[in-house]
Amino acid sequence: MKPSKLNEKICKLIEARLADEYKAFYTYQAIANYCKGVGYEKASDFFTNESNDELVHARKLMTFLTDWNDITRYAGYRKAET
Numbered sequence: 005m006k007p008s009k010l011n012e013k014i015c016k017l018i019e020a021r022l023a024d025e026y027k028a029f030y031t032y033q034a035i036a037n038y039c040k041g042v043g044y045e046k047a048s049d050f051f052t053n054e055s056n057d058e059l060v061h062a063r064k065l066m067t068f069l070t071d072w073n074d075i076t077r078y079a080g081y082r083k084a085e086t
Contacts, residue, residue, distance in 0.1 A: 008073055009073045009074060010074055015069060015072075015074050018065055018068065019069070021065060022062055022065045022066065022069075025058050025059075025061045025062040025065065026058070028055075028058040029055050029058035029059050032052075032055035032058060033052070033055040035051045036048045036049075036050075036051035036052040036054075039051060
């Protein structure tokens with residue numbers, strides 16, 4: 005019988021990988037933006053695609069956690085200041 009929720013330790017490990025995926029997304033997107041700004045269109049396209057792939061990976065991890073009844077608590081999230 006499948007447990008209704010993953011072990012907390014496993015959730016934290018997966019959430020750490022989720023943070024890695026978001027960091028990679030932002031890094032690739034920053035590189036893509038730089039490349040576009042200096043006229044390297046093909047390089048910009050390449051890094052934009054890499055950035056998009058990282059979001060796909062992040063969504064898969066979030067879906068996996070949600071399917072196991074874990075509401076993802078992304079550690080890198082910062083509350084907006086008001």
